[in-house]
Amino acid sequence: MAEVKEAQEALPPVPADLQDERLINQVGLVPALHQFWNRLRGGDLGSLPVVLGLLIICTVFYLIEPRFLSSFTLVSMTVFAAPVGIIALGIVLVLLLGEIDLSVGSVSGFTAACMAVLVVNEGTSMFVGLAAGILIGVAIGVLYAVLHTQLGVPSFVFSLAGLLAFQGGLLYVLGKDGTINLPSDSSLVQFAKFGFISEGLAYFLVFAITAVYVGSQVWGRYRREKAGLSNSWWVWLVLKAVALFAGLAWLTWYLYIDRGWSKVWLLFAALVVVMDLLLRKTKWGRHLFAVGGNEEAARRAGIKVDRTYLSVFVLCSALAALGGLMSAGVLTTVSQSSGTTDTNLTAIAAAVIGGTSLFGGRGSAYSAMLGIVVLQAIQTGLNMTNVDSSVRFMVTGGVLLLAVAIDSISRRARSSSGRG
Amino acid sequence: MSSLTKDAPVRDVVLSLAGVSKRFGAVQALTDVHLEVAAGEVVALVGDNGAGKSTLVKVISGVYQPDAGDIELAGRHIHVGGPRQAQVLGIATVFQDLALCDNLDVVANLFLGQERLVGPVINEVEMETAAWKLLRSLSAKIPSVRIPIASLSGGQRQTVAIARALVGSPKVVMLDEPTAALGVAQTAEVLNLIERLRDNGLAVILVSHNMADVQAVADRIVVLRLGRNTAEFRVEDATTEELVAAITGASDNVVAARQQRKGGEHG
Structure with missing residues (x-):
């Protein structure tokens, strides 16, 4: 066995982290498979359930309708999935803290409407419109953070209030017209819808x-x-x-x-990669996980907990705003139905389905991407097989329930096998 | 107070509190408390429930601000504004409920709040090396530093909590009930650890209910009752009965009884 010989040759200087005699040799194929199996049994499922689910979904839809896996369908899926994916990325951050934001859909619609009014009705430049949209998102995040850290309002309550208030804001800003169409030569539409x-x-x-x-x-x-x-x-x-x-x-x-890789999907992918690096490699990310795992411990370790909450709520609302703006670009329109309940729950469901725990402190930026791909696949598949939208809602609900159930079960398996 | 033995410590005093008072609304939690700890000394802080031990620990660690009194660290007057500032000053606290993050691994917990960085990025390699060095210096039995805290035993978790207190190379380490939830062997491990801290020249404040533990490792025992200093013993001089009497507040009666008896013999 080549590995055994290699291990023996490397024996004299034992690495500092492998000196404990209770550690089991983990080099080579058989130990690796063993370790993998033990992790699964211990409830550390990672992204395995999602990937399996995605394979099943793709196989089933492909067998019913072979066009489902055509290049055209896949490219369209990336374009339509990216805006909600960006919103789901913000949800991942909030979930990591053990909080929830139910208002991301409304915020995305409201900020998109503000942008559309500025650009189309007031005639400002697209840059000003986009910047205003993002800034409104940031301001909403600051408001949420103040409500949470200074007044102690639970995130469930203030984001539910935000869900209603910003939906009202959307209707108010749009006025009696109800719909604003973006000109198809505007830079946002060119980027989001036609950018490859x-x-x-x-x-x-x-x-x-x-x-x-x-x-x-x-x-x-x-x-x-x-x-x-x-x-x-x-x-x-x-x-x-x-x-x-x-x-x-x-x-x-x-x-x-x-058509190839869409720019809006690459924007989403870049955001996911950057967010993943921020979460895993920086102090800010480490502190975010700590606050999500044990807030009191984090506070006693000298972490500025309020600042962590502020950064997360601001990022979540800003990403929701960005998602809303991109969605407006993809659909070339902002209407009274922009970012209503469907967007909201899809974004939250995507984060959870992708494997971010609802209980805080566990998850990754990539779960936003995995989750939104699963949900978009279901939606596109059902559309292509001419299933009524009523069934689509039921299926999405079922998948969300399944994901949360897997999260809860793996959490129980973790605590019984000592993985917290 | 008259019942205090006023033999000043011979070694250099690291932390000294004088006249510390703290009140919560109508409750006077601490009244004119004083306390001194020298380098290489273990001072046990004992007292009944509600005696003010935890309040005193929280005042020293900056969680609470005292209403009156003076805190000196190495002869310099200090103001401890918060837990972070206490860390910077060199006062480390191991809290009763450990305050570890179950979802993070041992390395992340050890350096939580004081991560080593290269540029903007966490230096995992340096932290892992330092973690092993620290744990080996404590002869800690942790098999791997890359496993989540949740999979460790009670004694191992306590070891990580104590090791974390040492990361910022503090001058004073406070341990709040470190053996409360531990088995016999694990308690012995933690007591060994406390002795190792003392041998390394740290000033150690040990809060405990367990008289056997206190008498095993402490050099001096300070008794609090109802938020006041009631007695102070050198560990050689203290019997368990005397300690219990001082803690429960029956000490006056015992002293009175002794004096009465002695007076009877003379008369």
């Missing part, structure tokens, strides 16, 4: 992403080795890098049979 990057740039990005991933991983392993710490089995890194490159390259090839 060139095929060459797409392949360059695939190479660049893989290179950056491998580079950062190798650099991290080098630093750990220099500090006398162990590394995971190097074969995993190779496999992951190959899978990442092959997956992205294949998707790129397949999407460019049609």
Whole structure:
């Protein structure tokens, strides 16, 4: 066995983190599979249920309607999923704190309406309109944070109030017309609806992403080795890098049979990647997880808890505003139904379905992306198979319930196997 | 108060409190409390429920602000504005309920609030190396620092909590009921840990209900009752009966009884 020999050769300088005799050797294929199985049994399901669910959904719809997996459908799905995905990313942050924001849909509609009124009715530039929309989102976030940290109003209550108030705001701002159409030559519509990057740039990005991933991983392993710490089995890194490159390259090839990668989806993906890095690699992210896990402990450790709440509520509302603006761009219109209950619950459901716990302190930025892909797949699939929208709501509700049930069960499995 | 033994510590005093008072509405939680801890000394703070131990700990750690009184650290008058400031000043507290985040791993918990950074990014490698160094110096038995706190035993969690108090290289460490929820072997482990802190030259304040633990590791025992200093013992001089008497407030009666008996012998 090559691994065993390698382990013996590496024996004399045992890494600082592997000196405890109770630790089980984790290098090689069999121990890795064992570890994976133990993690599953311990309730640490990660994104496995979602990925399995997505595979089942895709297979079923493909068997009923083969056009479901065509390039055209997939490209359209990315365009329509991205705005709600951006909103769901904000929800992930709020859920990580163990809070909830029910008003993101209304906020997205309201800010989009403000932008539309400014740009179309008042004739300001698109930049001013977008900036105003985002700023209104930021202001709403500040208001929420003050309500939560200074007055102690539960997030469920103030966001429910916000849901109603900003829906009213949407109707008020739109006035008697009720609908504002954005001109199709406006930069927002051009970006969100008709914006696709060139095929060459797409392949360059695939190479660049893989290179950056491998580079950062190798650099991290080098630093750990220099500090006398162990590394995971190097074969995993190779496999992951190959899978990442092959997956992205294949998707790129397949999407460019049609229009290719949409700019609005890439904006969403970039936001997810940046948010993931912020959550895992910075002090702010670490403190966010700490506050979500045990607020009192975080406070006693000297973390400025109120500031964490402020940053999260502001980011959530600002992302909701950005999502609303992008949604307006994709649909080329802002109407009285912009960002109503459907958007709200889809965004929240996406975050939960993607694997972010409702109980706080557990989740990742990528769950927004996974969750919205699942929900968009269900929606598109049901539309293509001519199922009534009544059934679509029921199915989405069922999937949300299933996701929360999995979250609750895995939480119980974690506490019984000592993983908190 | 007259019942206090006023033998000043010979070693250099690190933390000293004088005349500290704190009231909550109509309740006078602390009245004119004083306390001194020297480097390399374990001072046990004992008292019944509601004696003001936890209030005093919270005053020292900056959670509460005292209404009156003076706190000196290494001879300098200080004002502890909050938990963060206490950390910066070199006063570390291990709270009774541990205050660990179950969802984070050992390294993240150890350095929570004082993460090491390279630029804007958390330096995980440096933190992990430092965590191992710290845990080994305490002879702590933690198998891996990359597992969530929730999977550790009670004694291991207490060890992590104490180790975390040492991250900022403090001068004073306060432990609030560190052995309350622990088994026999784990209690012994924690007591060993406290002795190691003292041997490293730290000033240790130990709050406990357990007389056996207190007598096992403390150098001096300070008794609080109803928010006042009632007695202070050197550990060699204190018997369990005397301690219990001082804690419960029956000490006056015992002293009176002794004096009466002695007076009877003379007369």
